Amino acid sequence: MGKFANVLIVTDLDGTLLDSQKKIGVASREAIRYFISEGGSFTFATGRLYQSFLGIRKRVIYNAPIVFANGAQIINMGDANILYQMPLESDxxxxxxxxxxxxxxxxxxxxxxxxxxxxxxxxxxxxxxxxxxxxxxxxxxxxxxxxxxxxxxxxxxxxxxxxxxxxxxxxxxxxxxxxxxxxxxxxxxADADKGRGTLKLAEILGINPEHIYASGDQENDMALLQAAKLSFAPENAVDAIKERADIILPDNDSDMMAALISHLDSIY
The missing domain is CATH 3.30.1240.10 (Hypothetical Protein, Haloacid Dehalogenase-like Hydrolase; Chain: A; domain 2)
Structure with a gap:
């Protein structure tokens, strides 16, 4: 099954996984492929919506449904099926x-x-x-x-x-x-945030919350970090996020995801 079976990594995209050129570094790409090959589930919790994600879809690697709109929607990109949604009220x-x-x-x-x-x-x-x-x-x-x-x-x-x-x-x-x-x-x-969305995704996948790991860099990632067993922030994160994160990683231009997965490799 692999050492990362039933382990979930959920990361923010812009300013975290993606570098300043909106790409993923070579070392991080290799680390993600390794994590997935060992049975891990890797995906994103992003403020982006489905349509704005399509522009970078071919640049990123993932193997689990994506938490969109800061937790207001979860979509299985394989068939574009909406698994969960929490829209704003009409008032x-x-x-x-x-x-x-x-x-x-x-x-x-x-x-x-x-x-x-x-x-x-x-x-x-x-x-x-x-x-x-x-x-x-x-x-x-x-x-x-x-x-x-x-x-x-x-x-x-x-x-x-x-x-x-x-x-x-x-x-x-x-x-x-x-x-x-x-x-x-x-x-x-009010009931939609990246943390609730991530926990809902873990429930859909049948993954114990004790095996959720998350990373983010902005204020809207706070709930995501709080939902994780262990939380990470890149060096370029805002101060409030760095204070909340359990571990500070290299910045988003320095393969932060390779460092995160290396840390998990030492745990499992």
């Missing part, structure tokens, strides 16, 4: 409209399965669409964007996004709000 729509009214420079990106809607562009969102090759539809208002919504993303300067986060949290308790980068503020259902 998030007027909150989004209020935010856009109160913060006129903010842009709104709304994500559903295989769909992205944009309500008002700014330079950050325009670059996001181009960099990640995200197909999208422009809508006049948030009410025009079809439901269900898996994720809402506001883009602006960090200090403005901090104000938006407080604005939402003061008015709406059925969603969780977190930064995924300095210019991205993500909003999900």
């Amino acid at each position: 998030m729509i007027p909150i989004c409209e209020d935010v856009l009214s109160a913060f006129p420079e903010a842009a709104l990106e709304v994500y559903a399965h295989k769909r992205c809607g944009v309500v008002r562009f700014n330079d950050i969102s325009l670059k996001h669409m181009l960099d990640f090759s995200i197909e999208h539809t422009l809508y006049r208002t948030a009410r025009d964007v079809p439901q269900p919504w898996l994720k809402v993303l506001f883009t602006e300067r960090t200090e403005v996004l901090s104000e938006i986060a407080s604005y939402i949290q003061d008015r709406y308790q059925k969603a969780s709000v977190c930064f995924s980068s300095k210019n991205f503020l993500e909003v999900f259902h």
